[in-house]
Amino acid sequence: MRGTGMTAEVHVAQRGAPGHEGGREIVASVLRVAVPILLALVVGGIILLILGKDPIAYYGYVARRGLLTWGGLQETFTRMSPLLLIAAGLIVAFRAGIWNLGGDGQFLLAAVITAALGPALVGVLPKALTLIACVIASAIVAGLWAVIPAILKARYGINEIITSLMMSFLGISFANVLIKLFFWDPSTTVPQTRTLPVEDRLPRLFDTTIHSGVLIALAVVVLVHLMMTRTAFGLKLQVVGANPAAAVHAGLNVAWLTIATFTLSAALIGIGGSVEILGVFGTVRADWNPAFGLLVVPLVFLARFNGYAVIGFTLFFSALMIGGDSAARRxxxxxxxxxxxxxxLLIFLAVVEYLDHQRRKRIGA
Amino acid sequence: MEALLNQAFLTSLLFGAVTAGVPLLLAGLGEQISEKAGVLNIGIEGMMLFGAYTGFVAAYYSGSFSLGFVAGGIGGALVASLVVLLCIRYGLNQIVIGIAITLGIEGLTALLHYFQFSRTYPRLDQAPVWALPFLSDIPVLGRALFSHNPIVYLAVVLMIALVWVFRATYVGLNLEAAGNKPAALDAAGVSVVKTRAFAVLATGFLSGVGGAYMANVGAGLFVPFMTGGAGFIGIVLAMLARGKPVWVLLGAALFGISLAMTTALQVGGINIPTDVVQMLPFAMVMLVLVIFARHSVLPPALGLPYVRGER
Known part of the structure; x- marks a missing residue:
């Protein structure tokens, strides 16, 4: 469908201009990232000023709390794992020109499936198998949740932004229904699932509070990046994303690729939900919804769909979230x-992208 | 189950359906204008929410509901002018900006509300009601359909007016040309940018009024994130209506009923989690999309910026 302009531009940008333009291109690509971030922070600061808060104090506090204290830094790394897995899912979809905006529903359903299965299986299966079973089951459920939007897009060209959002609202409510009707832990008054004991969750790294899910997330992001850039499947997806009509001409089965990609994207996001429960909470309470889905979108754009770059941006964004959490109280x-x-950030990214595009047209690149 | 069928219950269900449906009708009609002109207005959720906030604040401090609706419309149009500047004038990606607007307004209104009212949620008085003469005396239907805030009747009049505008006026023709073949409109000497800008501002105004109705009449108060996807349902209504305002009205009525069921079933004492009922409108959207998938039609130039001389 439409709205794939960004994708196409990324491919143009990646090829870049060779020769003596090289140095200037590096500067330009740094600016493309740094300028939107700076502008967003400055305008955000102005908004804080208008609301009567000191922006320097706010940003200073956020940076200190999120990155410069050991406790905060551990929380930041812990927060990275769901964000990275969502980013991996979005990269797959966006590279193929598919707007999977249903991340929140996929994430929550996966989380509930994990929270329901984990405590039930842990007495029956060995711990490692329980963890693996939870992740796989959650990925499958999240993937299935994307099948209807995928088919509607592949067969009838129905805008997947709308359908994936609708499925997301549906999924969020359905997750609550599952908890209240089927998985409610009888020993609690507030509806929540049974809790996976701390010793049965994902192991922690060394002496930290960071769970090993972050390693899974990093591995998945790298694998996704390699898949998208080094395999035939990834290349096919890029062609579909850049120009669906050309993809049809090249003999690609666009409908099938669309469905496969959409499902894979949702499954990866589902792993994010599963890992967050296996690593951090061990249970899902009704009406819990971290709503990470849309927040990750600008990070993926900033990284220009590059898996390695997204790791760095996710680190900073996690710090911002963790710092922002305690700034709310403090x-x-x-x-x-x-x-x-x-x-x-999204707006300035689009503006800078536009200016960069104009500049390229002028120099005839 | 008998409680479901008595008169009072039916009246309150239908009354609730109108109250829940009118914001959807306004948003859907607004989105229809944008989509006709070739703009996919994903930011409509943000426009509604901002309209809800400005409309509530205006009504709260002035005590005037009319002023509240005007302020809601202006608030929505203000957000829309950002889309006009970035997407229509400069051709930035409409989807990216739309997401940004929705997220940004969600955050901004929550912040503004926090700094204005802290953690309190002040209520407005009961909104004024016009009971239509004779019609409002019909049993059940009269109370349910014909004694509402004037905005409800205005929304229906607007729907009829849009039928005429789309079918019989140059404005309608220009809008359609801007969505179907912008280059032709340009060649005819009409500015594509201006036509689309007008369409998007109209969308912003209408969805802003819809948001204000939601806050001031529907809820009587403002709660952060209160639109909860109504704007997106508006987009679906416009998509399925294929450019026909009447279908937006029918769709809004359908969704209004399924939204009203949420409260009605609780009042009726049916013991199921509210989440089940909250799924109804969205499940309905998906069902309708699956059944009528083949029939949803969008203009060919939808979502694409118009640059003179390109393509």
Whole structure:
């Protein structure tokens, strides 16, 4: 469908201009990333000023809390694993020109499946098998949740933004229904699933509070990057994303690729939900919804769909979230401010992309 | 189960359906104007939410509901002007900007609400009601359909007016040309940018009024994130209506009923989690899309910026 302009531009950008233009291209690609981030922080700061808060104090506190204290840094690394897995899912979809915006529903359903299966299986299966079974089951359920939007897009060209969002709202409510009707732990008054004992969760790394899920997430992001750039399947997806009509002419089965990609994207996001439960919470409470799905979108754009680059941006964004969480309590700026920053980042990214595009046209690249 | 069938229950269900359906109708009609002109307005959720906030604040401080609706419309149009500047004038990616607007307004209104009211949620008085003469005396239907806030009737009049505008006026023709063949409109000497800008501003105004209705009449208060996907349902309504305003009205009525069931079933004492009922409208959207998938039609130039001389 439409809206794949970004994808196409990325491919143009990656080829770049050879020769003596090289140095300038490097500067340009640094600017493309640095300028939107700076502008978003500055405009966000102005908004804070208008609301009567000191932006320097806020950003300083967030940076200290999220990156410069050992406790905060561990939380930041822990937060990276769901974000990275969502990013991996989005990279697969976006590279193929598919707007999977249903991440929240996919993530939550996967989380509930894990929270339901984990405590039930842990007495029956060995610990390692339980963890693996949870991840696989969650990935399958999340993947299935994307099948209807995938088929509607592949067969009838129905805009997947709308359908995946609808499935997301549906999934969020359905996750609550599952908890309240089927998986409610009878020993709790507030509806929540049974809890996976701490010793049966994903092992921690050394003496830290960081769980090993972050390693899984890093491995998945790298694998996804290699798949998209080094395999025939990945190349086919890129062709579909850059120009679906050309892909049909090249003899690719676009409908099948669309369905496969959409499902894979959702499954990866589902692994994110599963790992968050296996590593951090061990249970899902009704009405819990971290709503990470849309927040990761600008990170993936900033990284220009590059798996390695997304790792760095995710680190900074995790720090922002962790710092922002405690700033809400300490400085009295609600966590919702992060939403504003994300929005500003997206807008300035698009503006800089546009200016860069104009510049390329001028120099005839 | 008998409780489901008595008169009072039916009246309150239908009354609730109208209250829940009107914001969807306004958003759907607004989105239809944008889509006709070739703009996929994903940011409509943000426009509604901002309209809900500005509309509520205006009504809260002035005590005037009319002022609240105007402020809601202006709030929505203000957000829309960002889309006009970035997407229509400069041709930035409409989807990226749309997502940004929705996220940004969610955050911004939550912040503004927090700094204005802290953690309190002040209520407005009961919204004024016009009971239509004679019609409102019909049993059940009269109370349910014909004694509402004037905006409800205005929304229906607007729907009829749009039928006429799309079918019989130059404005309608220009909008359609901007979505189907922008180059032809340009060649005819009409500015594509201006036509689309007008369409998007109209969308912003209408969805802003819809948001204000949601806050001031529907809920009587503002809660952060209160639109909860209504804007996206508006997009679906516009998609399925294939450019026909009447279908937007029918769709909005359908979704209004399924939204009203949420409260009605609880009042009726049916003991199921509210989440089950909250799934209804979205399940309905998916069902309708699956059944009518073949029939949803969007203009060929939808979502594409118009650059003179390109393509």
């Amino acid at each position: 400085i009295g700026v609600p966590q919702h401010f992060v939403l504003v920053l994300v929005a500003l």
